[in-house]
Amino acid sequence: MVFPEMFPIEEHPKRKRIVSPSGVVIRRKKAAPQEKKKEPLLKELERAEQMFIALYGDLRRAIRKERYSGEMFERNVLGAPDADPVIKEGITRGALKEKKTPEGKSLYIIKYGNEEAVFDMVKKHQGTNNPQAPKKLFPRALKRMLSDKLGYAGAEESRKVQYYSSIGTPLDHSLGIDCFFEIIDKDQNRVTVTLDTSLREEKGEGVKSDVYLSEDDIWSLHEELLVRAIEKKEKNDNLNERESLAVNIFELQVEAVSEKMLQSMEHKKRSQFF
Numbered sequence: 001m002v003f004p005e006m007f008p009i010e011e012h013p014k015r016k017r018i019v020s021p022s023g024v025v026i027r028r029k030k031a032a033p034q035e036k037k038k039e040p041l042l043k044e045l046e047r048a049e050q051m052f053i054a055l056y057g058d059l060r061r062a063i064r065k066e067r068y069s070g071e072m073f074e075r076n077v078l079g080a081p082d083a084d085p086v087i088k089e090g091i092t093r094g095a096l097k098e099k100k101t102p103e104g105k106s107l108y109i110i111k112y113g114n115e116e117a118v119f120d121m122v123k124k125h126q127g128t129n130n131p132q133a134p135k136k137l138f139p140r141a142l143k144r145m146l147s148d149k150l151g152y153a154g155a156e157e158s159r160k161v162q163y164y165s166s167i168g169t170p171l172d173h174s175l176g177i178d179c180f181f182e183i184i185d186k187d188q189n190r191v192t193v194t195l196d197t198s199l200r201e202e203k204g205e206g207v208k209s210d211v212y213l214s215e216d217d218i219w220s221l222h223e224e225l226l227v228r229a230i231e232k233k234e235k236n237d238n239l240n241e242r243e244s245l246a247v248n249i250f251e252l253q254v255e256a257v258s259e260k261m262l263q264s265m266e267h268k269k270r271s272q273f274f
Contacts, residue, residue: 041259045252052245074167074197077218078179079136082127083168089121090114096170110174119180119192122166129165131182132158137227138218138254139163139179145258146181160184175208183265191268193261210264211257218253226250 087108090096095114099107110118123131134140147157162182171177180194196209197218229243230250239247 041252041256045249045256048245048249048252052242052249055245056242074178077136077138077197078167079129079134079139079165080127080167081122081129081165081169082125085125086118086121086169089125090118090170093117095121107173108170110170115175118170122169122171123164123182126164129163131162131164134163137230139165141250141254142257142261143181145254146183146261149258149262150183150185177209181261185265185269189269191265193264193268195261210268211260213257217257 087096090108090110091098093114095111095117096108097111099109101107129135134143143157143161143163147153147161150161152160160183163179164182165179166172166177167179171180175194176196177194178196180192183191183193185191193211194209195211195213197213225243225246229239229247232239232243233247
């Protein structure tokens with residue numbers, strides 16, 4: 001019997017295995033763990049965030065302590081539709097069922113097979129939100145960024161990239177979907193990309209949105225600072241250093257979110273989902 005130790009040993013260059021000259025695999029070589037490389041956009045965003053925190057402190061603390069929690073944060077950032085007409089129509093059409101929380105609060109859950117119908121109901125009852133021209137800063141900026149990346153401008157942007165809030169609706173209660181974009185691509189494919197935003201660091205169980213945004217993804221959304229700074233920028237007024245850095249971080253965060261959404265959109269097109 002010939003033992004493997006009798007062979008001179010060489011490493012197979014592709015498969016990371018130890019093999020003999022005759023090609024017999026002696027043992028696998030465990031590859032050293034490699035740190036995942038960050039994209040240039042994320043590196044730039046990380047540097048800007050670290051600079052802002054070093055100079056002015058962490059806005060996330062202010063958000064948590066002074067202003068936002070749960071649905072308040074979501075409504076302030078995303079806007080809210082008219083949930084009551086959605087629930088009323090859903091119950092009338094037999095698309096929803098009521099569920100009571102331990103605290104006695106009513107949640108309205110989508111019955112299996114009625115998801116598409118409820119999406120249509122939410123689209124019909126957007127309240128003060130204009131899908132073609134959102135009032136809230138974050139969806140407005142995100143819509144513009146998506147349109148730019150898809151090569152749309154003007155009326156084409158309004159028609160082919162539309163934003164809908166679903167805060168407080170059965171889409172929120174059942175699927176954890178806080179908002180969604182409906183996008184028509186260059187091949188005229190209509191794709192819905194859903195988002196969930198939260199102050200939690202990690203995605204909770206049962207959330208079925210395409211893109212999950214934690215506090216770390218959008219912490220620059222301290223509305224008072226950003227709205228004031230962006231208004232000044234749009235008027236071509238001079239921004240101070242703090243405002244300039246905040247706007248830069250916000251724009252980088254919006255671009256990073258748009259990249260996640262476009263990746264999800266391409267995945268859906270490939271899998272012919274939704």
